Amino acid sequence: MSQSRYPVVMLVDDNEIDNFVNKKLIETEKFGDTVLVHTSAVSALDDLKKRASEPGQLPDLIFLDIMMPNVDGFGFLEAFDGLPEPVKTRAKVVMLSTSESFKDLNRANQNRYVYKFLNKPLNKAVLDAIRI
Secondary structure (H helix, E strand, O other), rough: OOOOOOOEEEOOOOHHHHHHHHHHHHHHHOOOEEEEEOOOHHHHHHHHHHHHHHHHHHEEEEEEEEEOOOHHHHHHHHHOOOHHHHHHHHOEEEEEOOOOOOOHHHHHOOOOOOOEEEEEEOOHHHHHOOOO
């Protein structure tokens, strides 16, 4: 039984299989009521801009993959900084990576929008650690 959950969760990962598995996990564990799925940073940023005027539609938590083509997770964070204030205030970003690079970890931890940096894959223990 869940102690808390997030009304809206966003997944940003170019791997559709990871998105499918993570969405099912989030739903099964009752971690989020609504799960928004994006396979690119650009589509996620466009969606956030559209939702900015409706705070109830904004994600409370964004699971963001670091390694994506075109715009990677760090590029997403740079663009995220330019989004309207309600978006930046509401959404906590959790960066996900298969990389154990100290450089990536350090860079993520220095970003004010990154709530946590976690290794893939998502699992119940990871979700439990994020619950507030």
